[in-house]
Amino acid sequence: MRDRVMTVMVAGTETSASALAWTFHYLAAHPYTQQQLHTEVDTVLCGRIPTVADLPKLDVTRRVFTEVLRLRPPGWMTTRVTTTSTRLAGLTIPRRATVVVSPYVLHHDPSSFPDPERFDPDRWLPHNAQHVPRGAMIPFGAGTRKCIGDTLAMTEAALAIAHITSHWQLSSHPGHQVKAALRMTLGVGPLPMRPTPRRPLAP
Ligand code: HEM
Structure with a gap:
């Protein structure tokens, strides 16, 4: 337990x-x-705390977070062990081999995502997203061991982003260079930022 x-x-x-x-x-x-x-958050929330009922209307919020999961998937690498010997992409893989699968590499394949390093939430507008090949976007993994928390993660992130950006304007700290921190997850390293209140702070 x-x-x-x-x-x-x-x-x-x-x-x-x-x-x-x-x-x-x-x-x-x-x-x-x-x-x-x-x-978006000003129109939908008018300063109140977001709830799950607001999610369908938080379209920009969802697309921004989806694009972040594409560009910098926290689960950048996962593994599978073969149960039998098999052939994959012209290679023979023996039984019990550990195969590394990288969502990061897949998400940066230019044949799936043109100009892959560019941050572009519009990739996830319906008429663009329909061209993303099946299996090209797997921030939560795939198959029977896929993340069990994917819906919770999307929900809590959308609520957090909407609530925070409703109240704060975010700016980077002048001169600070962001460096990825590659561990089990693909972290962002130290991230000093300047939040400016967008509405009067509660007393
Ligand atoms: C943005 C947030 C998250 C990302 C990017 C993420 C990503 C992943 C990935 C890539 C895997 C491996 C899947 C595979 O091997 O195919 C995984 C597994 C898992 N995730 Fe998440 N996850 C997130 C949030 C969460 C949350 C909120 C929970 C639970 C509260 C959760 C629970 C789990 C568990 C228990 C596994 C192991 C599943 C298994 O081995 O059967 N994750 N996640």
């Missing part, structure tokens, strides 16, 4: 925290996108 609780705690905290940190970094680096987000 302890191990199960630890798995959910570890798998469900560092991943979401890394993705949110990257989101704040990309918003600060893309003022136009941050402006679009402000317009």
Whole structure:
């Protein structure tokens, strides 16, 4: 029981925290996108705390977070062990071999995502997203061992982003260079930022 609780705690905290940190970094680096987000949250929320009922209307929020999961997937690498010898992409893989699968590499394949290093939430507009090949976007893994927290992660992230950007304008710290921190997750490293209140702070 302890191990199960630890798995959910570890798998469900560092991943979401890394993705949110990257989101704040990309918003600060893309003022136009941050402006679009402000317009959305101001229209939908009018300063109140977001709830799950607001999610269908938080379209920019969802696209921004999806694009962050593409560019900087916290689960950048996962593994599978073959149960039988097989051939894959012209290679013979023996039984019990560990195969490394990298969502990061797949998400940066230019044949799936043109100009892959460019941060572009519009990739996830329906008429663009329909051209993304099946299996090209797997921030939560795939198959029977796929992340069990994917819906919770998308929900909590959208609510956090909407609430934070409703109240704060995010700017990067002048002169600070963001460096990826590659561990079990793809973290953002130290991220000093300048938050400016967008509405009067509660007394
Ligand atoms: C942005 C947030 C998250 C990302 C990017 C993420 C990503 C992943 C990835 C890539 C895997 C491996 C899947 C595979 O090998 O195919 C995984 C597994 C897992 N995730 Fe998440 N995850 C996130 C949030 C969460 C949350 C919120 C929870 C639970 C509260 C959670 C619980 C788990 C568990 C328990 C596993 C292991 C599943 C298994 O081995 O059967 N994750 N996650």
